[in-house]
Amino acid sequence: MKIGKIFAFAFVAAAPGVYGWGAVGHHAVGYVAMNFLAPKALNFVQNSLGPAYNNSLGPAASWPDEIKSDPATWGWSNELHYVDALDDPPTSCSVDQKRDCANGKCILTAIANYTIRVADTRLDAEQRQQALKFLGMIPFVGDIGQPLHVENIAVGGNSISVKCNGKTSNLHSVWDSGLVNNLVAANYGNSETVWADALAARIKKGGAYASSASSWITCSSTTTTAKKSLLPWIYGLLDTQEIQPLECPLVWARESNKFDCSYVFSYANGTDLCTSDYYSGAVPIIETQIAKQGYRLAAWLNVIFDGSTKLPLK
Template structure:
C-alpha cells in the first residue's frame, strides 16, 4: 500500500495501570507531540482543546484516572495483555493464547483506531476515543512497559520489592518507582524536561540510528521485502474490515519486543535487593528511557498514518 493512496483513502474517513504511572504516560504523550504531521497535530489540538492544553501529554493519564469509575470499569482489562509464558526461562506473546476473549490492549488499539476517525460519533465521543487511543498507544506506551505484557504473579504485582527503602512490588517499581527517582535525580522532577531530552536523543542523539526500527511491524527475522508496515495495519483495520476488532500485527510485534525484557532483565534480581538504589536501578534506567521514547514515537507514527497517510518520521 503506497502512502499516497492510503492518504487518499483515509481522507474520506477523516474530518478536515497504570502502565508507567502518570509521569511515564505524560512523557510518552509529550514525546509524541513534536513528531506529529500537520493534519494529525491539528486533529489532536482541536479534539483535546484547552482542557488538555491541546497536548497528548496532559491527556495521557485520563484512561488510568477513569478506569476506577463504575462507568469505565469495563476498560480495566484493556490496559494490558496477560502473556502466559514462563519468564525468565521463556518469553512470548500470542494474541490467540493471551487475548482469546478479545479484551486486552491489542484489540483495544484496533477498536479505538476505528473510533477516532468515525464521523458518525459526536465530538465528545471522538475526544474520548483519542484519549483512549492515546492511552492505548500509551498502551503502546503500556505495551512498552514489560510487566503490562506479562501474566506471571499478576504482572509482578504479587512480587514484593523494595524501592529506596520502602516496601513496594515489582510492577509498581517499574510503573513509577524507578521513573520518579530518575526524574528527581536527573531532570529536576520535570516531565517536560525528560520528554525534551528523549526527543533530542531521537532527532540527533543516541536513538537517531535506531528509531526507525521502533516502528517496524515485523520480526527482525522477517525478510525486509515481506515486512508489514503501520500503513498496512491501519488500512487493513479501517478499509478492508471497517469497525471490526481485528488483530493487528504492529501492536503484537511491539508487545513481543517489550515482553522479551521480562526474560533478559526484569525478573532477574536478588531477594532483599533495593531495586531503586542498586545496580538494578542503574541497568533499568536505559531500558525504561528507551521504552518511553518508543511509545511516544510509535504514537506519533500511528496518528500520522491515520491523518496524513504516512508515518512522516525522521
C-alpha cells in the first residue's frame, strides 16, 4: 500500500467539521466534474461507482456520511481532509508543507496517495473505487478549495462562534454549509444539480468563467512533485516505490488560503453572516471555488486515465 500504510494506521483525529463544503457543495463539485470527463475517465467513473451512485461523482458524496457512523474503522481518515496552515489571518496567509503537514497526514499528501491508488490496476475494484471516492468527492480535491480547510486558526474556524440565519453556529460550519445552502435555496430552486449545471455552463465557451478556466488547470500534473527539500522526513517513511508529495495540491491550497486573509475573517462581530453583506461577498468566492475544483477534478482524472487534461472549452 506504500503511503496508504501510513494513513491506515493513523490515530483517530478529534477534528470537528472535517467534511468540507457540506453535502450540497460536495455533490456540486462532482456534478461539475462530470461535465468535463474525457472518455476513459468517464468510463472508469461510471463503471467504478455503478448504480449505487448513479454512475456519477455527484451522488458519491453521500459516502462520508456513511463512514462517519463507523469511527472505529474510518476515524483515521479525518485529518486527511484538511491542512492546518500555521499562519496568522487576516494579517498574513501562507501554506508550508513542511510546517503544516509535519506528520505526513493531511490533504496534501492524501491527494498524492489516492491519485496513485485510483490508477493502480493491481488493486481490486473496491480499493480503486474507494480511492476514487476519497480523491473525488470525499473530498479531497473538493475540500482543498474550502478556505477553512487550509487554515489552523481556531481549529479552522470551528471554535469561532458566529450567527447564520439568526442561529448560533461556527465559522467553519457557515462556510461548509450555511452560506452554500442559502445560496442554492435562493438562486437555484434548492437543487444542487441545477446549481452544478449553471456553474458548468459558466466554464464552457461563452460562459462567465470561460476566460479564466484555462488558468485553473495550469497546474494539472499528477506526477510533478513538490521539492524534496520541503519534506525530507517523508521519504524515510516510504517503501521502495516512493509516493512523493505533489506540486498541484500545494498550489491549490495556497490559492484557497489567500481567501482567509482577503475575506473569510472580514466580518464585524455580531453580524449574521448568512443574511448580511458578508453573504453577498462570499457568494462569488464560493461559486468560483466550487466550479474551479470541479473542473480541476475532471482534469485530474483525465490526466490519470486519458493522458492529458482533455479540456478544450465545449
